[in-house]
Amino acid sequence: SQELEQSPQSLIVQEGKNLTINCTSSKTLYGLYWYKQKYGEGLIFLMMLQKGGEEKSHEKITAKLDEKKQQSSLHITASQPSHAGIYLCGADAAGANNLFFGTGTRLTVIP
Amino acid sequence: ETGVTQSPTHLIKTRGQQVTLRCSSQSGHNTVSWYQQALGQGPQFIFQYYREEENGRGNFPPRFSGLQFPNYSSELNVNALELDDSALYLCASSPGGAGDQETQYFGPGTRLLVL
Numbered sequence: 502s503q504e505l506e507q508s509p510q511s512l513i514v515q516e517g518k519n520l521t522i523n524c525t526s527s528k529t530l531y532g533l534y535w536y537k538q539k540y541g542e543g544l545i546f547l548m549m550l551q552k553g554g555e556e557k558s559h560e561k562i563t564a565k566l567d568e569k570k571q572q573s574s575l576h577i578t579a580s581q582p583s584h585a586g587i588y589l590c591g592a593d594a595a596g597a598n599n600l601f602f603g604t605g606t607r608l609t610v611i612p
Numbered sequence: 613e614t615g616v617t618q619s620p621t622h623l624i625k626t627r628g629q630q631v632t633l634r635c636s637s638q639s640g641h642n643t644v645s646w647y648q649q650a651l652g653q654g655p656q657f658i659f660q661y662y663r664e665e666e667n668g669r670g671n672f673p674p675r676f677s678g679l680q681f682p683n684y685s686s687e688l689n690v691n692a693l694e695l696d697d698s699a700l701y702l703c704a705s706s707p708g709g710a711g712d713q714e715t716q717y718f719g720p721g722t723r724l725l726v727l
Contacts, residue, residue, distance in 0.1 A: 536718070541700060543618075544718040589655075599660050599670070600716060601656075602654030
């Protein structure tokens with residue numbers, strides 16, 4: 502079965518610093534989603550990537566999907582306390598519209 | 613705001629009881645999916661409904677069941693609750709048909725504690 506591994510599991514950065522979160526799949530990804538979750542709350546959709554080499558940005562967050570479509574990275578520039586939370590990558594199960602997720606990366610931004 | 617709402621926000625039950633969780637999808641969204649998220653884990657797919665019919669199921673026993681209604685609302689029912697059922701339950705809606713790769717929009721979740 503396909504699995505998603507996220508690294509690091511947790512990250513503590515000083516406000517203003519850049520950071521990168523990685524998501525690696527054991528198989529080719531059909532669709533890769535990034536969500537943000539505040540503790541105990543619902544998931545907020547950030548971005549979806551489908552094509553190999555695709556890159557999308559929203560405000561200070563950039564996500565990329567590598568050419569082989571087995572790894573994605575999420576990069577935050579000049580982090581702010583509002584970026585704190587749990588970042589989850591999710592992928593489409595092949596041939597189905599349901600998602601399986603990595604275990605998440607917990608980001609803390611120190612003011 | 614995703615337009616997806618869930619009720620209740622929190623619930624405490626005892627082992628062996630039954631529970632019903634509710635979700636209201638975005639208007640016009642025909643697909644609803646339910647996920648279970650244990651503490652410190654990513655969400656796990658329970659099942660999905662499309663136009664009121666079950667359209668895919670994860671690795672969950674039959675005591676997890678669901679319903680979807682024409683008014684974009686849905687329910688997750690869990691019978692014979694076990695301690696391990698304690699988790700955050702999330703519903704997610706998406707616009708279109710089965711098999712499409714579409715963005716899912718999540719509700720805020722219902723936190724269930726089984727004692």
